[in-house]
Amino acid sequence: MTRKLIAEFIGTLWLVLGGCGSAVLAASVPDLGIGYIGVSLAFGLSVLTMVYTIGTISGCHLNPAVTIGLWIAGRTERREVLPYIMAQVLGGIFGAIILYLIASGQPNFELGNFAANGFGEHSPNQYDIFSVLTTEVIMTFIFMLIILGSTHSSAPKGFAGISIGLGLTLIHLMSIPVSNTSVNPARSTSQALFVGGWALEQLWLFWLAPIAGAILAGIFYEYLSSQIDEVE
Numbered sequence: 143m144t145r146k147l148i149a150e151f152i153g154t155l156w157l158v159l160g161g162c163g164s165a166v167l168a169a170s171v172p173d174l175g176i177g178y179i180g181v182s183l184a185f186g187l188s189v190l191t192m193v194y195t196i197g198t199i200s201g202c203h204l205n206p207a208v209t210i211g212l213w214i215a216g217r218t219e220r221r222e223v224l225p226y227i228m229a230q231v232l233g234g235i236f237g238a239i240i241l242y243l244i245a246s247g248q249p250n251f252e253l254g255n256f257a258a259n260g261f262g263e264h265s266p267n268q269y270d271i272f273s274v275l276t277t278e279v280i281m282t283f284i285f286m287l288i289i290l291g292s293t294h295s296s297a298p299k300g301f302a303g304i305s306i307g308l309g310l311t312l313i314h315l316m317s318i319p320v321s322n323t324s325v326n327p328a329r330s331t332s333q334a335l336f337v338g339g340w341a342l343e344q345l346w347l348f349w350l351a352p353i354a355g356a357i358l359a360g361i362f363y364e365y366l367s368s369q370i371d372e373v374e
Contacts, residue, residue: 178314278351
């Protein structure tokens with residue numbers, strides 16, 4: 143268990159540093175900025191690389207919603223859920239600390255939104271709470287289905303990281319303008335702790351919506367896979 147928790151800590155740290163770091167450090171650089179497309183790729187690549195690095199150790203959840211969804215689908219033991227979530231949140235926070243130490247070294251540094259998630263006036267394009275809630279539930283639902291399908295015993299071996307990473311990239315391409323894309327409570331918490339104020343006040347949505355989406359996906363995929371198993 144200790145090795146699994148260390149792996150989840152490191153993996154989530156890399157997710158926040160790679161994904162949020164790209165948004166904070168590289169998205170808006172004049173003439174050379176990577177924009178939404180680059181940030182979306184960064185989040186996808188951070189997960190893809192970790193799937194092949196720590197997947198055999200901890201399963202590479204990197205996300206409290208994913209851990210809960212896997213438990214609902216019978217892929218993770220209940221005793222592992224809370225320790226995994228704690229390791230993920232701590233890893234995300236340490237990733238944000240490293241990002242802050244790097245970003246604050248720039249002259250005239252301003253924290254800004256620090257890639258935090260938000261709705262209303264704190265949404266990148268001012269989407270309201272209903273739009274953000276819907277987006278986060280549906281995007282996490284689909285992401286969870288991708289994970290469960292890609293890692294099913296009948297799925298082609300060795301390709302899960304690619305489909306999961308590309309799936310997360312597509313999710314970010316669609317939803318960064320809406321909510322800055324969470325689908326991950328650990329990622330949202332890490333940035334909100336630095337921004338404080340409105341980010342902490344709105345953080346509840348970025349726990350509730352991803353977890354709800356993951357639970358629905360876990361139930362739905364368990365039903366689908368049971369039908370597949372009966373046919374086989």
